[in-house]
Amino acid sequence: MSNRDTNIRKAIELFFFAYRDFTGEADTILDEYGFGRAHHRAIYFIGRSPRIAVHELLAILKITKQSLGRVLGQLITEGYVRQEIDEKDGRRRLLTLTKFGASLERLLTERQSQRIEKAYALSGKGADRSFLKVLEHMIDDLGSIHPEIRD
């Protein structure tokens, strides 16, 4: 196998293992709450953009409303997410984390943040910027992602 192949294979594999460990830690915590990764995604993006509309969340997650409906229903019923009607557009339901939701979100995000910061610290100067750049260029349509992420 060529050197190029070996090197790219290393990237493919590290990407797989890193993503697994990155999500695995959160998965363990979520388990104690009876939630899964789908709940995490919802909590995360609602936390990032309070008063986000359901259709906006669907566009980010790229899943069907039926799939989201199930997890959102649980999160609302169990008091982690609050829903309100948009005053400007009565069709929209705006989603916000409750106190409990925000607390869980912080717990999960804090762990993942620490993992990233640890990796940055061990990877030398400028590695953080390079890491983000490579990830950005691996994404098909960066423009379609919520504004805040586009620098």
Added chain:
Amino acid sequence: MSNRDTNIRKAIELFFFAYRDFTGEADTILDEYGFGRAHHRAIYFIGRSPRIAVHELLAILKITKQSLGRVLGQLITEGYVRQEIDEKDGRRRLLTLTKFGASLERLLTERQSQRIEKAYALSGKGADRSFLKVLEHMIDDLGSIHPEIRD
């Protein structure tokens, strides 16, 4: 929100979107074969390590033998993977890709390789090394991963 938080959140999100797009392209191809991401993982790691034993594959994938059994069964029945008994240890079944399996593996890996190389090319000098370094430091137990990956 602090600058640190915003920056780390960007990493969390880009990691999520990049991984989704990275796997999504392969998922589409696999669909045409009636396979899923689980089949891809098996094909990939068998392709990387021909004559790998089932228990070694299980250790890499960290799934149960029942889960692997299903996808492996399909791959063998449909002629993508070949199984042989280890001469040195008759309990072991060694797994190798057939001609068809190797062809599918190349198709999938080639797409992912191109995505990574494109991202490298757009990310400036040294970004590739930094990218790998950060990923490595995000992994819990790098040592447990198959030897070849440890440089």
Added chain:
DNA sequence: TATATATGTCAGTTATGTTGACGTATATGC
């Protein structure tokens, strides 16, 4: 010979996604 290891299989469950159909409320364009 006893025990550990490697593999396979059967059965039932869970999480997360899908499609398709249908209903309702609200907004918008002509």
Added chain:
DNA sequence: GCATATACGTCAACATAACTGACATATATA
């Protein structure tokens, strides 16, 4: 104001890929 589009919700059926638990068999090793 009426037709159409958008936003949301819900019911039902289904698919994939993971899980646990139980049990069986063959082979290796102490």
